Amino acid sequence: MYTEKVMDHFQHPRNMGELENANGVGTVGNAKCGDIMRIYLDIDDKQIIRDVKFKTFGCGAAVATSSMATELVKGKSIQDAMAITNKAVMEALDGLPPVKVHCSLLAEEAIHAALWDYAQKNGIEIQGLQKPKSDIHEGEEDEGEDY
Amino acid sequence: MGKIIYLDNAATTKTAPEVVEAMLPYFTENYGNPSSIYQIGASNKEAISKQRDIIAGALGAKSNEIYFTAGGSEADNWALKATAEALSKKGNHIITTAIEHHAILHSAQYLESRGFEITYLPVDENGVVRLEDLKAAIRPTTILISVMFANNEIGTIEPIKEIGKIAKENKIYFHTDAVQAFGQVPINVDEYNIDMLSASAHKLNGPKGIGFLYIRTGLPIRSFIHGGAQERKRRAGTENVPGIIGFGAAVKRATDTLSTRSEYETKLRDYLIDRVLKEIPYTRLNGHPTDRLPNNANFSFRFIEGESLLIKLDMLGICGSSGSACTSGSLDPSHVLLAIGLPHEIAHGSLRLTLNEEITKEEIDFVIDNLKEIVTQLREMSPLYEDFIKKQG
Numbered sequence: 001m002y003t004e005k006v007m008d009h010f011q012h013p014r015n016m017g018e019l020e021n022a023n024g025v026g027t028v029g030n031a032k033c034g035d036i037m038r039i040y041l042d043i044d045d046k047q048i049i050r051d052v053k054f055k056t057f058g059c060g061a062a063v064a065t066s067s068m069a070t071e072l073v074k075g076k077s078i079q080d081a082m083a084i085t086n087k088a089v090m091e092a093l094d095g096l097p098p099v100k101v102h103c104s105l106l107a108e109e110a111i112h113a114a115l116w117d118y119a120q121k122n123g124i125e126i127q128g129l130q131k132p133k134s135d136i137h138e139g140e141e142d143e144g145e146d147y
Numbered sequence: 148m149g150k151i152i153y154l155d156n157a158a159t160t161k162t163a164p165e166v167v168e169a170m171l172p173y174f175t176e177n178y179g180n181p182s183s184i185y186q187i188g189a190s191n192k193e194a195i196s197k198q199r200d201i202i203a204g205a206l207g208a209k210s211n212e213i214y215f216t217a218g219g220s221e222a223d224n225w226a227l228k229a230t231a232e233a234l235s236k237k238g239n240h241i242i243t244t245a246i247e248h249h250a251i252l253h254s255a256q257y258l259e260s261r262g263f264e265i266t267y268l269p270v271d272e273n274g275v276v277r278l279e280d281l282k283a284a285i286r287p288t289t290i291l292i293s294v295m296f297a298n299n300e301i302g303t304i305e306p307i308k309e310i311g312k313i314a315k316e317n318k319i320y321f322h323t324d325a326v327q328a329f330g331q332v333p334i335n336v337d338e339y340n341i342d343m344l345s346a347s348a349h350k351l352n353g354p355k356g357i358g359f360l361y362i363r364t365g366l367p368i369r370s371f372i373h374g375g376a377q378e379r380k381r382r383a384g385t386e387n388v389p390g391i392i393g394f395g396a397a398v399k400r401a402t403d404t405l406s407t408r409s410e411y412e413t414k415l416r417d418y419l420i421d422r423v424l425k426e427i428p429y430t431r432l433n434g435h436p437t438d439r440l441p442n443n444a445n446f447s448f449r450f451i452e453g454e455s456l457l458i459k460l461d462m463l464g465i466c467g468s469s470g471s472a473c474t475s476g477s478l479d480p481s482h483v484l485l486a487i488g489l490p491h492e493i494a495h496g497s498l499r500l501t502l503n504e505e506i507t508k509e510e511i512d513f514v515i516d517n518l519k520e521i522v523t524q525l526r527e528m529s530p531l532y533e534d535f536i537k538k539q540g
Contacts (some may be wrong), residue, residue: 010458016528027530031492033469034452034480038530055530057492059454059471063528 002060003094004111009028015070019053026113028132030107035062037110039070043118047078055112061100065107068092078118081111082128101127109133152510155281155466156350156442157299157327157501162393163352169396170354172456173389179319179388182377191388198395205402206344207535208363214360214378214393219326219347222360223250225371226322226343230291232256233367234320238288244268244276244305245486247295250345251324252482255293264288273435274303274487281310285317292321296328296344299498300470300483302443304332311340320366326350328359330401331409331440342366348390353397357390408504412441415502415511419444422515426524433484433497442502447489450532451496459521465514471495492531 002010019040029036035058042051052074054066068089073081086104090096096104103134120123153161181190181275196210203210216222231241243255245267248472255265262327266284268276276294292314307323314321321492322343323336329344330351343366347358361382362368374383420432429449450454453469460467469492470481479485480494489497500514526532 007458010455011462015527020535031495031531034491034495036530038533055528057450057529057531058452060458062452063455112335 001097002064003096005068005092006061006064006096009067009093010060013054013063015053015065015067015074017053018055019051020055022050024114024116024118026110026117026132028109029058029127031057034058035103035106036108037062037066039066039110039114041073041114041118043078049073049078049081056104058103059100061096061103062106064093065096066110066131069100069107069111076082078115078126081115082090082126084108084111088090152463152465152506152514154500154502154506154514155468156501156503157302157350157440158468159355160503162349162354163397163400164394165392169401170389170393174394177388181388182375191386194392195386195388197510198371198391198398200213201395201402202359202398203340205329205334205398205456207337209362209364211379212336212361212364214362214382215386215394216358216360216382217387218358219248219324219345219350220250220358221371222345222347222358223248223324223326224254225360225368227251227254227258227291227293229368229371230320230322230343231261231263233369234290237491238286238290240266240286240288241263241293242266242268242281242284242289243289243293244295246269246270246298246300246483248299248324248326248416251293251295267363268294270486272488273438274298274381274433274483275435275438276305276310278309278313281313282351285313287317289319292319294321294323295317296323296325296334297332297440298483299327300481301445301487302327302439302501303435304328304438304440306502307341307489308339314342315340327440330398330405331442333405336361336363343368348394348397351397351401354390354393357387357394359394366539373516402505409441409444412502413506415506415508416441416444418508419500419511419515423518426515427519430522431493433487435491443499444501445497445499447484447493448496448498448525450529450535451522453495453523456496456498456521459524460517463517465517468499470497470499488529495500 009059022040024041026094027038038055042048052070055069056066072084086108089104089107181191191463199210199213203213259265259538268280294305311321320342322344326347329346342363344361349355370381431447433445453471457469470484484494
């Protein structure tokens with residue numbers, strides 16, 4: 001059901017983990033629906049994405065799209081990163097099954113949420129960037145029972 | 148791909164070699180239509196009748212109370228829709244449960260759209276129907292109670308005997324979907340006061356595409372498929388002769404091995420459950436701890452999602468299933484896991500492993516060892532786990 005590229009990124013996710021010196025972090029998605037993505041960005045003074053990491057709770061496509069999205073934005077300027085759409089992520093993965101297209105949208109949103117966080121922290125405005133819709137505030141989704 | 152460890156026997160089973168062997172002549176030599184007058188046709192009528200005897204015997208039913216169908220879903224549809232039609236003058240209320248298979252749930256929803264009223268009984272945290280809820284739901288207009296014998300996802304066995312008793316006391320017909328239970332646990336339709344029962348061959352090492360509905364003598368259930376006089380005018384269509392032969396062989400096999408098989412599987416199941424719960428933190432067992440099908444284990448691993456888990460298991464040749472949304476083709480996780488009270492995010496991280504008698508302890512150890520590693524990997528990748536650990540300090 002998945003392309004070889006999707007399987008490759010799922011099996012060997014690129015840039016997986018946390019970034020301690022991140023200056024932009026965005027978390028999108030909804031545990032209820034089974035997908036949460038978090039993107040960490042380390043953006044330098046020239047507004048170039050020096051490093052990027054991700055963490056994802058979700059299906060194979062969710063992991064693969066997060067992984068591919070981090071590859072696509074790494075080393076790019078903020079403006080170039082803004083131009084990366086979910087379509088670009090999907091194409092880079094040689095396509096996704098129709099029911100998984102929302103995963104690629106989530107990857108795009110996660111990048112935007114991290115950029116938004118960076119912009120907020122640094123008091124700047126990024127052209128074309130709006131407040132992410134499905135941004136999750138920390139801890140909000142962690143009300144499950146303990147066992 | 149090397150060796151396969153098939154742990155999805157609730158989805159379907161391998162057709163047993165002796166079943167295939169019994170079926171083969173009915174494709175190549177004894178291919179006649181049982182309704183025909185000549186020998187190669189008419190003799191098949193007898194062959195079918197023998198299988199009917201075997202199956203009826205396994206249930207404590209009479210042979211002429213077994214009606215072959217194309218599978219469990221057809222039997223479920225028939226039981227609900229034909230009862231509703233036959234008794235619509237008496238009442239329009241049907242009681243079922245929130246954890247039924249979709250063949251029941253969607254039939255019930257269809258009847259709702261036709262003016263019937265359906266009560267979907269809730270279940271407790273183990274997936275068991277509460278008898279007091281059932282009693283309270285009964286109305287003068289109730290025409291049918293349909294409660295599954297055992298749940299396909301979490302394996303919980305329902306109190307069928309008690310439910311049958313309540314149905315009988317209230318003079319309401321009682322149907323049970325025994326697709327998962329038939330061949331796995333002993334069933335007697337008289338002892339349990341069952342009026343109708345659905346079953347399917349491919350869940351007990353028989354072929355796909357053949358099932359039956361048991362209909363107690365005297366029930367006013369009419370035909371659901373029209374066109375011919377087969378199955379005593381209650382189910383038209385040329386009999387699936389090879390399928391019926393295979394079903395009979397599978398039931399004979401399942402009946403002969405039932406006690407040794409269930410003892411072996413229960414032991415292995417409990418070993419699997421104990422090790423997983425002990426060795427993988429933040430894990431819960433779904434379904435009743437003891438009143439469950441001998442071959443069913445269902446876990447929820449917090450902070451991870453089921454499809455990812457299944458893909459990683461598949462890479463090792465391990466076949467399982469999950470109730471996560473991604474595997475159901477919708478945005479919601481399994482209705483059964485939600486009905487037992489699991490929050491969505493925990494329901495998404497479920498894994499069902501269903502054994503068979505060929506699975507060895509070594510294979511189960513291999514599965515658990517790898518499961519531990521995969522769950523750890525996926526948690527390392529999970530933002531939910533990261534937040535949880537940070538919160539713990």
